[in-house]
Amino acid sequence: MILEQLINGITLGSIYAIVALGYTLVFGVLDILNMAHGEIFMFGAFMGVLVTNTLKLPLIVAFLVAIGVTAILGFLLETLALRPLRGKKGVSHLAPLISTIGVSIFLENLAHHFFGAGNHPFRTSFSEMSFQIGTVTVYAVQIVIFVIAVLLMVGLSFWLSKTKAGKALRACAESLEAASILGVNTKKMITTTVIIASVMGGIAGVLVGMAFNSVSPQMGLSMGLKGLAIIILGGMGNVKGAMAGGLILGLAETLVVVFGESGYRDAIAFALIIIILLVRPQGLFGKASEARR
Amino acid sequence: MLAELINPYYLQVLSFILINIILGVSIYITLSTGQLSLGHAGFMGIGAYASAILTLDYHMPLVVGIVVGAILAGIVGLCIGIPTLRLQGVYLAIATLGFGEVIRVLFINLEGLTKGAVGISSIPHIGRELVKGLQDFGFKASMIGLKNNQLISLSVFLLLLIITLLIIAFFIRQTNSRVGRAFAAIKMDERAAEAMGVNITYYKVLAFAQGAMVAGFAGALFAHVTAYISPADFSYHRAVEILIFAIFGGSEVIWGPIFGAAFLTAMPEILREVNEYRYMIYGVLLVVMMAFRPQGLIDTQMIYKLKQRRKKKGVS
Numbered sequence: 135m136i137l138e139q140l141i142n143g144i145t146l147g148s149i150y151a152i153v154a155l156g157y158t159l160v161f162g163v164l165d166i167l168n169m170a171h172g173e174i175f176m177f178g179a180f181m182g183v184l185v186t187n188t189l190k191l192p193l194i195v196a197f198l199v200a201i202g203v204t205a206i207l208g209f210l211l212e213t214l215a216l217r218p219l220r221g222k223k224g225v226s227h228l229a230p231l232i233s234t235i236g237v238s239i240f241l242e243n244l245a246h247h248f249f250g251a252g253n254h255p256f257r258t259s260f261s262e263m264s265f266q267i268g269t270v271t272v273y274a275v276q277i278v279i280f281v282i283a284v285l286l287m288v289g290l291s292f293w294l295s296k297t298k299a300g301k302a303l304r305a306c307a308e309s310l311e312a313a314s315i316l317g318v319n320t321k322k323m324i325t326t327t328v329i330i331a332s333v334m335g336g337i338a339g340v341l342v343g344m345a346f347n348s349v350s351p352q353m354g355l356s357m358g359l360k361g362l363a364i365i366i367l368g369g370m371g372n373v374k375g376a377m378a379g380g381l382i383l384g385l386a387e388t389l390v391v392v393f394g395e396s397g398y399r400d401a402i403a404f405a406l407i408i409i410i411l412l413v414r415p416q417g418l419f420g421k422a423s424e425a426r427r
Numbered sequence: 428m429l430a431e432l433i434n435p436y437y438l439q440v441l442s443f444i445l446i447n448i449i450l451g452v453s454i455y456i457t458l459s460t461g462q463l464s465l466g467h468a469g470f471m472g473i474g475a476y477a478s479a480i481l482t483l484d485y486h487m488p489l490v491v492g493i494v495v496g497a498i499l500a501g502i503v504g505l506c507i508g509i510p511t512l513r514l515q516g517v518y519l520a521i522a523t524l525g526f527g528e529v530i531r532v533l534f535i536n537l538e539g540l541t542k543g544a545v546g547i548s549s550i551p552h553i554g555r556e557l558v559k560g561l562q563d564f565g566f567k568a569s570m571i572g573l574k575n576n577q578l579i580s581l582s583v584f585l586l587l588l589i590i591t592l593l594i595i596a597f598f599i600r601q602t603n604s605r606v607g608r609a610f611a612a613i614k615m616d617e618r619a620a621e622a623m624g625v626n627i628t629y630y631k632v633l634a635f636a637q638g639a640m641v642a643g644f645a646g647a648l649f650a651h652v653t654a655y656i657s658p659a660d661f662s663y664h665r666a667v668e669i670l671i672f673a674i675f676g677g678s679e680v681i682w683g684p685i686f687g688a689a690f691l692t693a694m695p696e697i698l699r700e701v702n703e704y705r706y707m708i709y710g711v712l713l714v715v716m717m718a719f720r721p722q723g724l725i726d727t728q729m730i731y732k733l734k735q736r737r738k739k740k741g742v743s
Contacts (some may be wrong), residue, residue: 167517167521214714215714215717215718218717218718218719219717219718226461226721227516227517228463228516228517228520229717229721230717231463231516231517231520232463232670232674232713232717233713233714233717233718235667235670235713236709236710236711236712236713236714236717237710237713237714238710239664239667239706239707239709239710239713240706240707240709240710240711240714241710242706243704243706243707243710244707247703247704247707355663359524359525359528362521362524362525363525366521397532397535397536398532398536400528400532401528401529401532401533401536403525404524404525404526404528404529404532405525405529406525407521407522407524407525408522408525408526408529411511411514411518411521411522411525412510412511412513412514412522415513415514415518
């Protein structure tokens, strides 16, 4: 029983980690909290529903469509909502936050309009498939989710640490100005970052649809807040912190359900936000000076 | 003649506009020290629930319920404001966003007290109580040629109008006082303000608690005007709606959020088709405002120009 819950927690946590990675990438490079990330994630999930349920196409197509659509959304987010504010004089640091809140509320209600308010089921050919290992039941979906999540995280880590583009991105995260002096095309890098972050959100959306078998326009907000909680927990802009934070939150939520307080499950993330910000604003893995701005 | 003009529906819309103006003022106070709060929906909910529960379950008079609701929201604001002082900008916004959601989850889960997600219904209505009070004095709706429900709506509207005007007057006075100048100094540059001897801790917490209290007050009024509240009334959407009053109208002068609240509440009523797309329009508005006019439609310069024009007219 407890082992099954642990597996649930790790599955959930790995999805959370991917969502949080999207936040952390954008924050690392732009110092912006992308409040629209949750809604982009939700659009990814809906693309999954649309492709597998309505069009009856295989899951891999769902992933491709979700990636395509969220990449476009990311590009639009950057060009329409973020770029006009950049480098403008007299714009407070709250402006991008408010602007992305605008995008988030727009996207949520757009989805509301297109898909209706209710929950949509998300069925895959292997939804019901499960294995019996000893006394523990493991669902195939969980394994698929976990594998994809780990692949994504390993891929992203490799890309960030080894490739030229990844190094350029990390240079941008250190300092946009210095990076541009050293010949990094920062404008292109920023767009790339936002698109990659959005695509990670989209993939996470499809994964969540698979895991919970239900998708609704409201899921973006709660997942967005959880992503925020995770990056605050793991340290803003910290890639490894986001992964660890995701797993911690996933496990904590499933444990609360085990102890029978399922109504407060969603409150954990928000309570975490407040506590961590008050007690250790730099996050569990952050450096002391980073968060104090 | 008068009886035909008074349409309860229009009066109700006007009452909601007034409540939203109070909410707009509440976010303006917090913003006037440069603090962005996304927890005002939570404070509003605290005021609404406190007042509803006090009047329904403990049979307190409405006035007591509303005042206690506002004070409770203020105290919670104080408790949130002091520890979050060390947070700035986006961190404060996130912390207050988290706070708002915790409050909402509490409303849903404390079923014994709040009736959970269903919400509280048949809360004592301000207008009915007022009219009942008037009737005790021997005053009847028919005496001025009105129907009973017209008098109810009219009394709600007039009461809210008086309250709103008092609140606006109070905060205009405050803006021009030592407190208001301290707020403005903190918003411009916190460190410089501190160097000039402004006690920034005191004033920031004051602004935050004042904002929370006014929001709680508006929430309590809201509960007694609609007679029904549920946790969904105080969600993230409400917080964004309150924020957009100030962002759209302008957060530099108090007239900004007042205009924003009035315009954005009236717009869906006048243009019916707009209502369905309301939140989509809000979203677009936020993005567009940030890109082209981050200070909002009405800013200090505009007020200054208006004053100049009035002066010129006075001379010639």
